[in-house]
Amino acid sequence: MSTFSPNGVRQLPPIVNEPIRSYAPGSPERASLQARIKAMEGERPDIAVVVHGEERRSGKAVNAVSPHKHQHVTATWHHATAQDVHDAIESGKKAYKEWSEWTWEERAAVFLKAADLLAGPWRDTINAATMLGQSKNVFQSEIDAACEMTDFFRFNVQFARELYSEQPISGPGMWNQSEYRALEGFVYAVTPFNFTAIGGNLAGAPALMGNTVLWKPAASAMLSAWYTLQLLHEAGLPKGVINFLPGDPVMISDIALKHRDLAGVHFTGSTGVFNSMWNTIGTNMSSYRSYPRIVGETGGKDFMIAHASADVQAFAVGVVRGAFEYQGQKCSACSRIYVPKSIWPEVKARITAMIDEIKVGDTNDFSNFMGAVIDQRAFDRISGYLADAKQNAKVIAGGTADGSTGWFVKPTLVETTDPKYRLMCEEIFGPIVTAYVYDDAKWEETLKLVDETSPYALTGAVFAQDRSALKQAHAALRHAAGNFYINDKCTGAVVGQQPFGGARASGTNDKAGSKLNLLRWVSARTVKETFVPPRDYKYPHMG
Numbered sequence: 001m002s003t004f005s006p007n008g009v010r011q012l013p014p015i016v017n018e019p020i021r022s023y024a025p026g027s028p029e030r031a032s033l034q035a036r037i038k039a040m041e042g043e044r045p046d047i048a049v050v051v052h053g054e055e056r057r058s059g060k061a062v063n064a065v066s067p068h069k070h071q072h073v074t075a076t077w078h079h080a081t082a083q084d085v086h087d088a089i090e091s092g093k094k095a096y097k098e099w100s101e102w103t104w105e106e107r108a109a110v111f112l113k114a115a116d117l118l119a120g121p122w123r124d125t126i127n128a129a130t131m132l133g134q135s136k137n138v139f140q141s142e143i144d145a146a147c148e149m150t151d152f153f154r155f156n157v158q159f160a161r162e163l164y165s166e167q168p169i170s171g172p173g174m175w176n177q178s179e180y181r182a183l184e185g186f187v188y189a190v191t192p193f194n195f196t197a198i199g200g201n202l203a204g205a206p207a208l209m210g211n212t213v214l215w216k217p218a219a220s221a222m223l224s225a226w227y228t229l230q231l232l233h234e235a236g237l238p239k240g241v242i243n244f245l246p247g248d249p250v251m252i253s254d255i256a257l258k259h260r261d262l263a264g265v266h267f268t269g270s271t272g273v274f275n276s277m278w279n280t281i282g283t284n285m286s287s288y289r290s291y292p293r294i295v296g297e298t299g300g301k302d303f304m305i306a307h308a309s310a311d312v313q314a315f316a317v318g319v320v321r322g323a324f325e326y327q328g329q330k331c332s333a334c335s336r337i338y339v340p341k342s343i344w345p346e347v348k349a350r351i352t353a354m355i356d357e358i359k360v361g362d363t364n365d366f367s368n369f370m371g372a373v374i375d376q377r378a379f380d381r382i383s384g385y386l387a388d389a390k391q392n393a394k395v396i397a398g399g400t401a402d403g404s405t406g407w408f409v410k411p412t413l414v415e416t417t418d419p420k421y422r423l424m425c426e427e428i429f430g431p432i433v434t435a436y437v438y439d440d441a442k443w444e445e446t447l448k449l450v451d452e453t454s455p456y457a458l459t460g461a462v463f464a465q466d467r468s469a470l471k472q473a474h475a476a477l478r479h480a481a482g483n484f485y486i487n488d489k490c491t492g493a494v495v496g497q498q499p500f501g502g503a504r505a506s507g508t509n510d511k512a513g514s515k516l517n518l519l520r521w522v523s524a525r526t527v528k529e530t531f532v533p534p535r536d537y538k539y540p541h542m543g
């Protein structure tokens, strides 16, 4: 039961975006992080399944490695058993009784504390885990693991407060109230490898709203997920609120998705996996206690289009950052570009010059712009696209890959004359961007092409100085992207500033880091109290 007085609506401490540290040569934060990376390189945590606070090690263990140095083992982790999954569901049920009845301020305090721990004493650890385990360079790790996760924890508290304060009007003689209850049952959070912050948010957001969560982390982000869980426990998250289930996604999902108490799915990952989860839920529809809330943010084939009036240098820089940062492994990564003939030679020359300069390598070397792609499977898939481009299109720059010490792929620019070429349509999730050059006079036709080329609708950008061209793009691409950028790259959404998510095959567009997302994790109860109830059944018209 509540330990705080339920009286009064509390003000929150100021909620602002966590400032990004520079890690410039000579800075204290750089020295501190480098020391932590060095120490963690010598550690090898034995990552457990965690059920009701109890660490369980099945013995079926797998090594996690550094993508940029794949001989280097960063951790071992144990597979959950079917019994662990069943026990986790029971544990969640037990924890729910108290947790869902804590006041929102009590739950909020856990996440605000987690945010302050992450921004402070835990920052180096979570950054080092993300750099070593997911091959992010220091800046990419800082904006994700440190800042974005801190922002999710803080801003979600602010959004929850706004949501709880939304109340209906009351007529004379009555009081109407909305009570935002946690869902009945558990939420199943399945998280991707590419953003440490998404792991924390997919498990954390439903928990903040009073739910209990089964968290199935991605195999290739196990190290950062493990430390995120430790951080939340240090912040005071009670046992069983988030149970941690590394392991076989098919086995775990089979149990979780078919369970009567499945109250929701919070997923981020590929479209195919999300579709298969939705199908499983659909075929089990009659067995659930309530209709499960299904939230999934999925793939993208993100575009950048330049108008003839575009600032060429700004566009070229936007493409290079948008396409190659974190090795193109952002769902928002720029993957297809549309450039008018008149400026293509200049755009091509500038992008090529930047590609030639980009350093790819170990993330311990802070001068590298790119690390390695996540694993052998990704390396093979991306290499397949490179081979296809060499045969069926023109590789302008980059085009090579070397998996001998780390899974390194050079940033690559491809040019095609076929706007429906597969590299213009399919999500690659690697550092390849394909250009289609259009006739300057065909601006409107090209906007239509952008809209119709891929099944996804996640992010997109238009570059133009001409206002009417921007206006046309804004209208023609209304449904082509859930996050639309004007004269900016198509990546880098910030919590509280650009709520994130797309529609069509890119997901349910419930906007991570916004009130819309939190709304999915509550079930509202309306309570009407009548102060002086009628004592006669007849109405005045009856005479």
Ligand SMILES: NC(=O)c1ccc[n+]([C@@H]2O[C@H](COP(=O)([O-])OP(=O)(O)OC[C@H]3O[C@@H](n4cnc5c(N)ncnc54)[C@H](O)[C@@H]3O)[C@@H](O)[C@H]2O)c1
Pocket (backbone or CB within 6 Å): 190, 191, 192, 193, 194, 195, 198, 216, 217, 218, 219, 249, 250, 253, 268, 269, 270, 271, 273, 274, 276, 277, 297, 298, 299, 300, 330, 331, 332, 427, 429, 458, 500, 501, 502, 506, 507
């Ligand atoms: N829209 C967004 O906000 C967003 C953000 C990040 C990543 N993504 C997308 O995520 C993908 C890359 O991440 P990924 O490689 O980790 O994706 P993925 O789909 O391979 O894996 C995501 C999660 O699903 C689990 N999984 C895999 N197979 C499963 C199955 N059959 N049943 C249930 N769970 C299963 C994985 O273990 C992992 O935890 C890309 O498609 C990217 O666009 C989207």
Ligand SMILES: N[C@@H](CCC=O)C(=O)O
Pocket (backbone or CB within 6 Å): 194, 195, 329, 330, 331, 332, 490, 491, 492, 493, 494, 500
């Ligand atoms: N929110 C991130 C992308 C997350 C998906 O991978 C961005 O806007 O770049």
